[in-house]
Amino acid sequence: MSEGLDTAGRPDWTADEMMTVAAARQLRDGRSCFVGIGLPSTAANLARATHAPNLMLIYESGCLGAKPDRLPLSIGDGILADTADSVVSVPEVFNYWLQPGRIDVGFLGAAQLDRLGNLNTTVIGGSYDDPKVRLPGAGGAPEIAASCREVIVVVRQTPRTFVERVDFVTSVGYGRGPGDRERLGLRGGGPRLVITDLGVLEPDPDSLELTLTRLHPGATVERARASTGWPLVIADDLGTEPAPTEAELTALRALTATLDGAA
Amino acid sequence: MSEGLDTAGRPDWTADEMMTVAAARQLRDGRSCFVGIGLPSTAANLARATHAPNLMLIYESGCLGAKPDRLPLSIGDGILADTADSVVSVPEVFNYWLQPGRIDVGFLGAAQLDRLGNLNTTVIGGSYDDPKVRLPGAGGAPEIAASCREVIVVVRQTPRTFVERVDFVTSVGYGRGPGDRERLGLRGGGPRLVITDLGVLEPDPDSLELTLTRLHPGATVERARASTGWPLVIADDLGTEPAPTEAELTALRALTATLDGAA
């Protein structure tokens, strides 16, 4: 029995926990990370609590170098200002810090993602003026996706989420394909990784199409294919993401426990 | 014997003191005033010490609402930051405070001034590339002259200073004449008053040419004409600026005394 499986062989961690741990592992110590609320914030703070104590967290509320000891409930949570190296205005965080490309990693979620890593958080179905579902909108995402040195997308994998073409391009991944980011003058590198509850996708070096490169323990190629709205390409050297370690799970659960208390 | 004359009939105040007092009188209480160092700063602080305790002093170093109890020696004097309502960055003082036209009065000096109130603080004589005298340059003056609701110029009157046409337009007064400020899109009102050691000049309502409207006690039209590099027009209703009061002189000398101590 591999580590992380209980006596009945079922993992003693959830798919969301696996996704969060896999995302946290991608954040190297000492880097700067532009963090949205929700799963990205959990993953970033898990990284700080484990292998990356000097990870620089930047929240769009203007908190630079925030070091919360619990999970913030919103990007404007008081603990972010209390623990930040510096709190700047919202115009400043976008103009002086994000726009020039100073931030290493941008962490984004999405309601829809397509095979070229474009993201939709605006509208689903119908038309823009008469949508089936109205989503919150862009927020900081378009410029995070444009300017961070690299982008990591964290999103659960379902056929409704992973679509051939997003209904609305809120944030640009690789646009329509190779050369598009350069043509558009986007200076950041674009989505380097998409981390889901099933595994990890990476852009194909040539086509830039998102390709399954790793599976989480227990996940299968079949499920990944069934959860993807386009013919999912599987990497020849498909790997497996290591299961969460005890240390990672303990740290993650200690963090998420702070949330339940708060609400 | 009028007040302010000694037993021999000589004024017991200097021409510079008269000029400073006349300038201070023009600053109404509760207004905001963009202040340069030197005589304008002395006059503005004299106004605060006498009739305008709530005059809002704004220094280009970013000090908003400074309330120095002595004369600052530079626009970056520590006492300005210590006593200010708020200290902002230099970009902010120009972009958020001066540029939108929030400041009532801009106080300027000059090395040269012409009959239409244009100011030169850049070069005198020769050419720009090979000048006879190289002056400090523009500083904040061009935008103060452009954006303040009105401008007051304080300058000693000599034929070398009061010229037909300035050698270099550092700051625009009325440009080449009526309609020019509007044509240039300058939103402030331009120079409302020029206060010298001899008297007060104001733009003619029609031609906008600077015209002598008041003489200081003891000054004469002849001297004013002789001290002006263009055929000086005298207002029909030429008035006299009241001599400094005891209160004004006491306050002014108390302020300037702080300077001697400092150096």
Place this chain on the structure above:
Amino acid sequence: MAKLVSLSEAIAELVHDGDVVALEGFTHLIPFAAGHEIIRQRRRDLTLVRMTPDVIYDQLIGMGCANRLVFSWGGNPGVGSLHRFRDAVQNSWPGRLELEEHSHAGMANRYVAGASGLPFAVLRGYTGTDLPRHTPNIRTISCPFTGELLTAVPALRPDVTVVHAQRADRAGNVQLWGITGVQKEAVLAARRSLVTVEEVVERLEPVPGQVILPAWVVSAVAEVPGGAHPSYAQGYSVRDNGFYLGWDEISRDRDTFRQWMETHVLEAVESE
């Protein structure tokens, strides 16, 4: 110079039907009490401007105060969707709501341009997204030196901006700290401004990270302790996260929403 007035007087004098109104506060210092007073005074046809329309705008929209929304992110932070906002966009209930949609960077720079007395702002933004196809006031501009193409957005000049702050002195000078968001720019960009504060004090003791709004750029100050609830005022209160979670249920159904607003806003006295 800012006048010290009651909240109801301030809204009556400063906010009119049809105005362009910005209530700002980036999750911190959200002027909820002022928004509720706007609802009580039954303002109509407002263009509501806000980077992050959240629960307070959900309430204003659901109560029919607005026919237009200028924004960059409309959600219940940390919870999910705004049901009244969605109902208005998807079903025009209680009326049609026209949208003008931007990104945070675009909105922040539009306030900066307004505060700076400039007609537009330049940024690296929106490029390659579908936003410019639906928001006509996003244009391209080329650098006069390099020829590089960038994005231009027009200045925001609200008729009135409303913010909440920790303190003001009796002269009407305002002091806020913690996450100060875009409030300074929003106030300086507006023709009129109202600041509700936790307390009016004799003297504003300096605080690290403070932003000062001088009395001479503020129209009115109203003392409204707790005026940011369920948002918070650093140093005075903590965010009522339970309320935000509970709002999801309250706002889901039109009648439940109406009843809640009746009881907690319309029938509430001004100083909540």
Place this chain on the structure above:
Amino acid sequence: MAKLVSLSEAIAELVHDGDVVALEGFTHLIPFAAGHEIIRQRRRDLTLVRMTPDVIYDQLIGMGCANRLVFSWGGNPGVGSLHRFRDAVQNSWPGRLELEEHSHAGMANRYVAGASGLPFAVLRGYTGTDLPRHTPNIRTISCPFTGELLTAVPALRPDVTVVHAQRADRAGNVQLWGITGVQKEAVLAARRSLVTVEEVVERLEPVPGQVILPAWVVSAVAEVPGGAHPSYAQGYSVRDNGFYLGWDEISRDRDTFRQWMETHVLEAVESE
């Protein structure tokens, strides 16, 4: 991440002949000691950038370190002219000094554009003055929404910016307060940056009005107590106004100037 190094190491590593170098500090926190080290290390052909070139630039220019000056006001604040600056412009002594002349508003916005990763900035400035006729990088730009004509200036991107601050911690995070001028923008606009500080401390206690420069945007920090003299560091020293007045006499004559620099700068040990 900022390295803690000695001033001489920092200048040797960060400032090279021919560099575009900005020493900023708006009468407060002027990095005099760093300027003196640049003189001691005999840098040449520098393009010196500074809103208010004053005594430190008079010294750099008089010692022949620069062949170009980008500025908006060159004088001895509260005293009068800079004689070495004038001698260089009027008589090309000790060498020709090319000028690129702007207004304060223009220079401040050029730093803002540099800090923002934009190629240019837009302002209401220069209009109707003779400056655009002699400074080619002042251009007009029209608003894509209103057609209004405004002024554009290109971003400033110094090879290295040098500033002085009150404190840094051991990680290299920098804290300054009082009149903070354009230092944050100048550091963020530069490719490399050096901050000299009054002291290195274990922890940066928050101070009202503070500006923080995170270690990850600073190349090097050098502890140089009194490194701003004859300028000052709020909370540590007061401005030596007598020195500024005295400089007028010292700098008037070429030989007197040279002798003074020999004795007080060239022969001085690094920690002055």
